[in-house]
Amino acid sequence: MSSTTLPLNTPIWLKAISILGIIWYAFGLLQFWLAYSMDTTAAASAGTITTAHAAAIAGTPALVWLTFAVASGAGLLGAAALFIGSGRAKLLFAISAISALVYYIWLYAISGTGADRPSEELPIAVVVVVVTLGFLFLNKRTHP
Known part of the structure; x- marks a missing residue:
């Protein structure tokens, strides 16, 4: 058995969780694109976000957006990678977790705009990081 693949008898539950992860992270990419490409002036004018939230989004540096995308x-x-049994999943989940932490630390600790964002965004941030750490530890458990 190669050091980068799981045995051929990978449990179906692991494949099912991997599919949920694929959906979860595809939705994350969609959320990234919707936020990054948002016309914040129009959204604030329409009342879908506050003026302060629009300014917070518009003021997000490109490198911070990049951490969201990464x-x-x-x-x-x-x-x-987890679905196909690749040992590279561990590295990819670690990169994802670190990038998410950098993104959320910038949003809530460095930028000073955390209070300008909707209150439900902070619990979502916690869930995003916990889910990614869960995938990382699941991968470590199933593929040491």
Whole structure:
């Protein structure tokens, strides 16, 4: 058996969880794109977000947006790697977790715009990081 693949008898539950991960991270990429490409002026004018939230989104630096994209993209690739039994999933989930942490630390600890964002975003941030760490530890448990 190669050091980068799981045995051929990978449990069906692991494949099912991997598919859920693929969906989860694809949705993360969609969320990234919707936020990154948002016309914040129009959204604030329409009342779908506050003016302060629009300013917070518009003021997000490109490198911070990149961490969001990397977190979602690496997670998606990690879930696909887990599905096929690749040992590379561990590295991809680690990259995803680190990128997500950098993104959320910037949003809530460095940028000073955390209070300008909807209150439900912080619990979502916690869930995103916990899910990614869960995938990382699941992979470590199933593929040491």
